[in-house]
């Protein structure tokens with residue numbers, strides 16, 4: 001059973017690997033064939049070479065930026081989930097806050113990075129972290145709040161017929177009901193946290209981070225190093241996305257059993 | 272299984288229900304309902320769509336509070352009975368929790384009552400046996416057919432031996448064959464547990480087959496139009512072809528017709 005699943009996973013990954021390798025080959029070939037200049041688009045092999053040559057700097061930068069992303073992610077998630085649970089308990093609060101949150105969420109929060117610098121200081125990491133938290137918080141809050149409130153009325157009546165209290169209903173019905181909604185948000189915000197951290201770093205913060213490595217190397221026309229830094233950033237983003245998928249799988253075994261609605265990320269339940 | 276004396280299971284006394292009272296969009300759902308249901312009885316509510324059957328069931332279950340009159344259950348107020356966990360409920364939509372396996376779904380009300388793990392396990396396997404789903408204890412609800420889910424839902428409602436079972440069109444979504452099978456199962460379980468059942472249905476034959484008494488409601492606002500005694504004795508598969516069964520169905524149909532029901 002386990003083995004079969006593993007083999008299935010392997011074969012389903014196959015096409016992606018083929019396409020990926022072919023893509024890089026095509027990239028390399030095109031740059032060479034047309035003599036495209038390095039500052040426009042470096043060859044994958046030169047990016048790889050820089051990745052190796054600059055590895056100590058890049059690894060450090062990736063680690064530090066990753067830490068900002070992950071810590072902001074965790075704080076944003078925690079705040080979003082807790083506030084969602086809190087507002088669910090107080091209906092009017094929920095009805096007042098949700099449209100506001102949706103509106104804020106529709107504004108490009110990373111654009112606030114320079115303003116956050118003014119608020120939280122331009123040299124420290126606090127303002128970068130604040131950008132990540134703000135970017136993560138809203139999707140998590142909005143989705144989780146929906147999942148906590150969009151419960152089938154029969155399920156609530158059933159719990160009332162058992163004389164269950166609000167807290168029991170939260171634990172037994174609302175929270176599990178919200179898990180797929182939360183997982184959807186997680187898939188979005190996990191890679192987004194890295195983007196937010198890097199964009200924030202473009203505007204300030206310590207100088208040894210991915211964002212600054214990209215801007216400073218691009219400034220000195222060392223585009224292959226900038227690209228190598230981007231590669232590191234996307235690896236961090238992918239790792240966080242993979243972690244989000246893992247959380248999704250582990251926390252909702254019933255969804256797997258029913259025949260993985262994995263690719264279709266519709267949290268809504270039928271009927 | 273009769274509990275001491277002749278305390279009726281349910282007494283509905285002059286109950287009226289107006290939704291959205293005091294606002295512009297008032298809806299008078301029920302008016303002047305008087306009803307007494309004996310302990311151990313199987314009573315069916317039938318009537319045209321929108322006549323207030325579900326509302327009456329919810330009032331008995333203290334999920335709604337009447338705007339007139341009162342409901343008592345086994346000599347206590349409906350509210351006391353609910354908080355005292357006297358009720359088992361089954362809805363048209365099986366209402367199982369996707370995230371709990373079949374066995375865990377059945378054990379939910381037992382958990383809420385603080386039963387120990389071993390007691391819960393013993394009872395839930397008993398219940399799975401009763402609804403003939405022992406092989407599926409480890410499945411998730413979504414892995415079962417609609418009929419099987421509905422049986423789990425019934426097992427869940429019966430697991431803690433509620434004194435009163437309230438069922439709102441529990442078989443409405445099932446095909447005819449499954450439905451007849453489930454009806455027989457329900458009667459068997461009812462016979463074995465001696466619980467009192469209030470059952471809402473749209474189906475005349477279902478009402479005739481299941482009940483000791485059929486309450487026919489008239490629409491808008493719902494009132495008790497007539498109460499039909501169904502004396503068919505022990506139900507067997509042959510009951511469905513019994514002339515008495517057809518006679519009962521005809522009586523119900525005529526009552527519904529005079530009430531203006533489309534069915």
Ligand SMILES: Nc1ncnc2c1ncn2[C@@H]1O[C@H](COP(=O)(O)OP(=O)(O)OP(=O)(O)O)[C@@H](O)[C@H]1O
Pocket residue numbers: 290291298299300318319320321322323324325326327
């Ligand atoms: N929460 C509510 N708010 C306002 N009106 C309601 C509410 N619930 C029910 N009603 C109204 O009360 C009346 C009775 O509804 P009810 O659901 O009890 O009917 P029913 O007999 O169960 O119908 P059906 O057979 O279609 O299930 C209807 O007119 C309905 O619109």
Ligand SMILES: [Mg+2]
Pocket residue numbers: 324325326439
């Ligand atoms: Mg109804």
